[in-house]
Amino acid sequence: MDIKLQNQLGIQVVSDLKAELESAVAAGDSVVLDASEVESVDTAGLQLLVAFVQHAALKKCEFEWRAPSDAFLEIAKLMGLSDALQV
Numbered sequence: 753m754d755i756k757l758q759n760q761l762g763i764q765v766v767s768d769l770k771a772e773l774e775s776a777v778a779a780g781d782s783v784v785l786d787a788s789e790v791e792s793v794d795t796a797g798l799q800l801l802v803a804f805v806q807h808a809a810l811k812k813c814e815f816e817w818r819a820p821s822d823a824f825l826e827i828a829k830l831m832g833l834s835d836a837l838q839v
Contacts, residue, residue, distance in 0.1 A: 753776045753781040753782070753784070755776065756789070759791045762793070762796060766796045773804045777807060783808065783815040783816075784817075789821065798837075802837060805838055
Protein backbone atom coordinates (compact mmCIF):
# COMPACT_ATOMS: atom_id res chain seq x y z
CA MET A 753 0.00 0.00 0.00
CA ASP A 754 1.37 3.41 -0.96
CA ILE A 755 0.76 6.22 1.51
CA LYS A 756 1.64 9.74 0.42
CA LEU A 757 2.48 12.01 3.34
CA GLN A 758 1.16 15.57 3.20
CA ASN A 759 3.54 18.50 2.87
CA GLN A 760 2.57 19.73 6.36
CA LEU A 761 2.75 16.66 8.57
CA GLY A 762 1.37 17.99 11.81
CA ILE A 763 -1.14 17.37 14.53
CA GLN A 764 -3.97 18.34 12.16
CA VAL A 765 -3.44 15.24 10.02
CA VAL A 766 -2.11 12.60 12.41
CA SER A 767 -5.50 11.14 13.26
CA ASP A 768 -6.34 10.32 9.64
CA LEU A 769 -2.79 9.16 8.92
CA LYS A 770 -2.81 6.93 12.00
CA ALA A 771 -5.98 5.21 10.81
CA GLU A 772 -4.48 4.68 7.36
CA LEU A 773 -1.23 3.26 8.77
CA GLU A 774 -3.06 0.96 11.22
CA SER A 775 -5.28 -0.34 8.41
CA ALA A 776 -2.27 -1.15 6.25
CA VAL A 777 -0.49 -3.03 9.05
CA ALA A 778 -3.67 -4.92 10.02
CA ALA A 779 -4.13 -6.00 6.41
CA GLY A 780 -0.54 -7.24 6.32
CA ASP A 781 0.22 -5.00 3.38
CA SER A 782 3.71 -3.90 2.52
CA VAL A 783 3.75 -0.14 3.08
CA VAL A 784 5.54 2.50 1.02
CA LEU A 785 5.67 5.88 2.76
CA ASP A 786 6.08 8.63 0.19
CA ALA A 787 7.67 11.57 2.01
CA SER A 788 8.81 13.36 -1.14
CA GLU A 789 6.64 16.44 -0.59
CA VAL A 790 7.03 16.84 3.18
CA GLU A 791 8.07 20.39 4.01
CA SER A 792 7.49 20.41 7.76
CA VAL A 793 6.82 17.91 10.52
CA ASP A 794 5.84 18.62 14.10
CA THR A 795 6.41 16.39 17.11
CA ALA A 796 2.98 14.75 16.76
CA GLY A 797 3.82 13.73 13.20
CA LEU A 798 7.23 12.40 14.21
CA GLN A 799 5.76 10.53 17.19
CA LEU A 800 3.20 8.85 14.94
CA LEU A 801 5.82 7.81 12.39
CA VAL A 802 8.17 6.41 15.05
CA ALA A 803 5.26 4.47 16.57
CA PHE A 804 4.38 3.16 13.11
CA VAL A 805 7.94 1.97 12.45
CA GLN A 806 7.98 0.15 15.81
CA HIS A 807 4.52 -1.36 15.26
CA ALA A 808 5.39 -2.47 11.72
CA ALA A 809 8.50 -4.23 13.02
CA LEU A 810 6.50 -5.94 15.75
CA LYS A 811 3.91 -7.16 13.24
CA LYS A 812 6.60 -8.04 10.67
CA CYS A 813 5.04 -5.62 8.21
CA GLU A 814 7.48 -4.53 5.54
CA PHE A 815 7.76 -0.84 4.85
CA GLU A 816 10.03 1.50 2.96
CA TRP A 817 10.47 5.20 2.43
CA ARG A 818 10.02 6.65 -1.04
CA ALA A 819 12.17 9.68 -1.79
CA PRO A 820 12.02 11.43 1.58
CA SER A 821 12.44 15.17 1.05
CA ASP A 822 15.53 16.97 2.25
CA ALA A 823 13.35 18.84 4.75
CA PHE A 824 12.01 15.57 6.19
CA LEU A 825 15.48 14.07 6.47
CA GLU A 826 16.86 17.22 8.10
CA ILE A 827 14.05 17.38 10.68
CA ALA A 828 14.50 13.69 11.52
CA LYS A 829 18.24 14.24 11.93
CA LEU A 830 17.82 17.38 14.07
CA MET A 831 15.40 15.54 16.37
CA GLY A 832 17.73 12.54 16.63
CA LEU A 833 15.15 10.24 15.07
CA SER A 834 16.82 9.14 11.84
CA ASP A 835 17.60 5.69 13.22
CA ALA A 836 14.20 5.27 14.88
CA LEU A 837 12.52 6.22 11.59
CA GLN A 838 14.95 4.09 9.58
CA VAL A 839 15.73 6.90 7.16
